[in-house]
Amino acid sequence: MSFDFNQKVLFKHCDPAGIVFYPRYFEMINDCVEAFFTQIGLPFEELLKTAGVPTAQISTTFQNPSRHGDALVIRLAVVRIGRSSLDLSFNAMCGTEQRFSAKSTLVYIDPNGAGQSWPETARNAFSQY
Template sequence: MTFTSTHLVRFAHVDAAGIVFYPRYFEMLNATVEDYFSQEIGVDFAEMHLRRGLGLPTVSIQTTFLSPSKLGDLLDFRLSVLRVGRSSVDLLADVFCGDERRLEATATLVCMDLEAGRSVAWPDDMKPGL
């Protein structure tokens, strides 16, 4: 299954060279993950963080930048789940502008008890969507 979230490259995303400043890709990727959890898992980040006391930190990310993106581009962040562990998930993000692949990233995120500061097993109601 692939989840897609589309992001418009805005003025705030680009640097003086007129291309997306690399940390902004990570912000858009995080927004994609947030959309995925809300729409596919059925638990949004407000529910996770504020009511359940769970966080979802990124513990590892590997990224290859294939082609620059510019102001006004529409980027499709295509997110796929590669592996689900007891408390972690490995994701693949392919970013396209039309048919052109712009970026590939693999990331590991961990379900964390915010108060205890340690990983916890995925809640039962979230497992099926992963």
């Protein structure tokens, strides 16, 4: 199973050439992650009161440009669940055309910035995706 996040390309995402400025894709990826955590019952506004979930690594391949008004579907899949890390993959499509793909690693940290074990409820939720 995967998690699909719908993202309309907005004016704020585009550069003067009228295409998505690549750092905006990272914002879209983060929005997708935040929506995913909400979907599985771990909304960031609650989770971040006692922990953190920074991105430790991210790699992206940009296949085709996106333009203002395009309707993207960003598909998130859980690749690996570690003790305190989570590997995710992302595939962004506009219709049948791939726009970008990415892989990232999130780390679950305590308030002091040290890695900590994912709660069992989180691990169970991740395993569904």
